[in-house]
Amino acid sequence: MEWGAWKSNANENKLSPGQIHTIPGLPEETHIAYQDLTRHHNWPPQTSTGRGGGPPKPGDQPPWVPLIEGSIALMFNTCDDLEHPFINYLENQIGIPVWGVGPLFSDKYWASIKSNTFIHDLQIRNPKNLTYEKEDQVKQWLDSKSQGSVLYVAFGSELSPTNEELKQLASALEEIAYPFIWVIQNRLNLSENEEKSEGFFGLDDKIGERGLIIQGWAPQLLILSHKSIGGFLSHCGWNSTVEAIGLGVPILAWPNRGDQIYNAKLVVNYLKIGYLALPSGSPEMVKIDLLNGIEKVISDEGIRKRAGILRAKLEQDFPASLEGALDKLKKK
Numbered sequence: 001m002e003w004g005a006w007k008s009n010a011n012e013n014k015l016s017p018g019q020i021h022t023i024p025g026l027p028e029e030t031h032i033a034y035q036d037l038t039r040h041h042n043w044p045p046q047t048s049t050g051r052g053g054g055p056p057k058p059g060d061q062p063p064w065v066p067l068i069e070g071s072i073a074l075m076f077n078t079c080d081d082l083e084h085p086f087i088n089y090l091e092n093q094i095g096i097p098v099w100g101v102g103p104l105f106s107d108k109y110w111a112s113i114k115s116n117t118f119i120h121d122l123q124i125r126n127p128k129n130l131t132y133e134k135e136d137q138v139k140q141w142l143d144s145k146s147q148g149s150v151l152y153v154a155f156g157s158e159l160s161p162t163n164e165e166l167k168q169l170a171s172a173l174e175e176i177a178y179p180f181i182w183v184i185q186n187r188l189n190l191s192e193n194e195e196k197s198e199g200f201f202g203l204d205d206k207i208g209e210r211g212l213i214i215q216g217w218a219p220q221l222l223i224l225s226h227k228s229i230g231g232f233l234s235h236c237g238w239n240s241t242v243e244a245i246g247l248g249v250p251i252l253a254w255p256n257r258g259d260q261i262y263n264a265k266l267v268v269n270y271l272k273i274g275y276l277a278l279p280s281g282s283p284e285m286v287k288i289d290l291l292n293g294i295e296k297v298i299s300d301e302g303i304r305k306r307a308g309i310l311r312a313k314l315e316q317d318f319p320a321s322l323e324g325a326l327d328k329l330k331k332k
Contacts, residue, residue, distance in 0.1 A: 170201035
């Protein structure tokens with residue numbers, strides 16, 4: 001989908017408020033809207049490889065295109081169950097085979113899905129400052145909550161919403177009736193004085209046992225695989241997105257930049273297993289949008305059912321889909 005946006009040169013200079021831009025060859029529901037290209041400002045800086053530097057401009061191409069010159073095929077960390085039309089579209093555009101060989105997770109991840117048990121992150125990876133004791137504390141808290149009732153909030157390690165948006169999020173979390181886990185990777189969003197006087201935007205002393213705020217790294221796979229989780233408020237980085245999809249967790253999408261925007265469209269518009277966190281795009285509506293979105297993502301049985309069906313598909317098709325792609329490569 002990202003390639004389609006670059007190819008079509010859809011940018012804010014060609015779209016007006018309320019307008020959409022469909023991309024020939026891609027599903028109509030994955031159109032590019034004016035709002036998609038104007039409300040996100042956290043574009044990565046330009047690098048020596050040409051990566052980053054703002055949204056796509058007319059005549060630009062994705063920075064990875066020069067890197068594939070001479071390649072006989074491409075493999076991506078995705079699969080037909082998630083992105084069949086997009087894989088076909090890219091193959092037609094670049095003229096070489098494109099295969100989905102993912103989602104690429106460890107055997108223990110897939111074994112957990114098949115056995116419907118929670119995952120210990122430390123058995124799969126070794127995040128900073130994460131211990132078995134911390135995992136056990138998080139699990140005990142989750143065990144005390146009702147099935148499908150907990151909202152998980154995490155925005156990855158690189159970027160987060162603005163300070164003002166985070167304050168609105170904190171206010172929304174204070175008002176909702178649902179329990180929640182909020183992972184704050186980087187507390188530099190607050191000044192030292194604000195940290196001492198307000199804690200996490202004033203939530204620390206108000207939420208009691210209904211909320212769990214985690215500083216730094218959290219056992220995300222354990223959290224997403226727990227039966228009490230009802231929804232995931234996410235920036236829609238690809239790793240977090242496929243982790244949630246593989247575990248059947250509906251997503252409330254709050255993308256910041258780049259591929260996150262298109263991942264959110266995949267989740268919300270095409271797979272229909274989530275909602276946009278800020279559909280209005282208005283700074284004045286952030287809290288109201290969040291309150292509405294949280295309620296919908298937790299209570300909508302339709303998206304929960306679709307997320308469960310997709311989880312079952314991935315469980316059945318992987319690693320057969322990966323083996324099929326590798327067999328094609330051997331014959332190439």
